Amino acid sequence: MDTKKFQVIIVEDVKLELKGTQEIFRHEIPNAEVIGVAMTEAEFWPLLESQTPDLVLLDLGLGGSTTIGVDICKSLRADYPQIKVLIFTGEVLNEKLWVDALNAGADGIILKTGELLTATDVQAVMDGKKLVFNYPILEKIVNRFKDAVVQDMRRQEAIITYDIDEYDERLLRHLALGYTKDMITNLKGMPFGVKSLEKRQNELIARLFASDERIGVNACRLVTRALELRIIDIDHLEADEE
Numbered sequence: 001m002d003t004k005k006f007q008v009i010i011v012e013d014v015k016l017e018l019k020g021t022q023e024i025f026r027h028e029i030p031n032a033e034v035i036g037v038a039m040t041e042a043e044f045w046p047l048l049e050s051q052t053p054d055l056v057l058l059d060l061g062l063g064g065s066t067t068i069g070v071d072i073c074k075s076l077r078a079d080y081p082q083i084k085v086l087i088f089t090g091e092v093l094n095e096k097l098w099v100d101a102l103n104a105g106a107d108g109i110i111l112k113t114g115e116l117l118t119a120t121d122v123q124a125v126m127d128g129k130k131l132v133f134n135y136p137i138l139e140k141i142v143n144r145f146k147d148a149v150v151q152d153m154r155r156q157e158a159i160i161t162y163d164i165d166e167y168d169e170r171l172l173r174h175l176a177l178g179y180t181k182d183m184i185t186n187l188k189g190m191p192f193g194v195k196s197l198e199k200r201q202n203e204l205i206a207r208l209f210a211s212d213e214r215i216g217v218n219a220c221r222l223v224t225r226a227l228e229l230r231i232i233d234i235d236h237l238e239a240d241e242e
Contacts, residue, residue, distance in 0.1 A: 006054035006126055007035045011044050011072070012088070013062045021057065021088065021117065029119045041068050053083060055126060057117075058106075060089040060097060070100045077105030086110065086125045086132065088117060098137070108132025154230040162207050164231055167192065170240060171200055172232050176223045177239055188241045 008025065012018040018037055025032050035051050038044035041062060048056075056076060060069030073085050087101050087109040098109055107125045110117055113136050124132045133141070158164070167190070174184045181197045184190060192200065205217045208225045217225075226232050 003031045004126075005031050005033060007033045007051075008055045008057060009036045009038065009044070009047060009051075009053040010034060010057045011038045011062070011069075012057075012059045013039045014059075015039075017059075017090075017112070024117050028117075029122055032122065041072060044072065048080070052080065055084045055086060055122070057086050057088050060087055060101060066094060066097055070097070070104050073101055073106050074104040084125050086122065088112065095140070102131070109137055110134045111136045151230060151233065155233065158229045158231045162229065162231065168200065168204060169232065171197060172204070172223060172226045173237055174239065175201075175219050176227070176232055176234075176237055179239070186242055190240075 010018060010021055010025075012021060018039065022034055022037070025034050032055070035053055036047045038047050039062075058069055058073060060066060062068040062072075069087070069089070073087070076083055076085055085106050087098075087106045089097075089101075089109065090112040101109060107130055108121065109132075110121055111134060118134070121132055121134060159169075170187065170190065171184060174187065181194045181201075184197060185193055201219065201222065204226075205214055205222055208222065208229065208231075209217060223232075227234055
């Protein structure tokens with residue numbers, strides 16, 4: 001492992017956590033020199049202008065806001081691209097915030113839960129690695145991946161079992177989004193008129209429902225059935241181009 005010395009600024013708005021983080025660097029990461037700390041954005045920028053670090057350890061939830069940390073990260077990436085940014089946050093449940101931070105240019109995210117900040121994680125960032133995460137985030141990512149694979153397998157099985165083609169899927173997806181058949185006929189690449197879509201809907205009802213369940217099935221019930229069978233995914237309902 002490269003033990004080259006590097007300089008760090010810590011941005012953390014909770015005094016106890018700031019002190020604890022400084023102690024981690026002092027005792028666990030001796031090749032890091034903490035050259036400054038900031039508890040607010042207003043303190044951070046003048047500090048950065050006076051001495052440029054190699055790494056900024058950045059809390060996301062500064063002053064009760066969940067956006068300031070992301071904004072700082074975005075500005076750092078734009079104006080100081082050579083500085084590494086490692087997020088150290090207690091935002092355990094706000095997964096969208098993690099994505100926002102990564103999109104803003106963060107090199108990694110360490111959650112303040114489970115494992116503490118480690119020399120290995122910090123050194124990985126300093127060595128130029130991207131997407132550096134500690135175990136709590138990795139566990140969530142792996143679980144999401146496993147769930148996604150299972151859901152996709154179920155969807156593919158349903159598509160094969162019920163003989164669903166591209167236009168069936170598009171019809172079901174846009175019905176789920178609240179489109180009328182008139183609106184669906186105007187989608188780019190949709191070759192069917194309203195009557196053809198009505199026929200296709202009836203054929204879907206025949207395939208997705210048992211014979212004694214088909215009476216009175218409308219578009220809403222058909223969509224519900226398609227969701228139950230995983231033919232369409234409620235988390236990925238996006239409209240096609242018109």
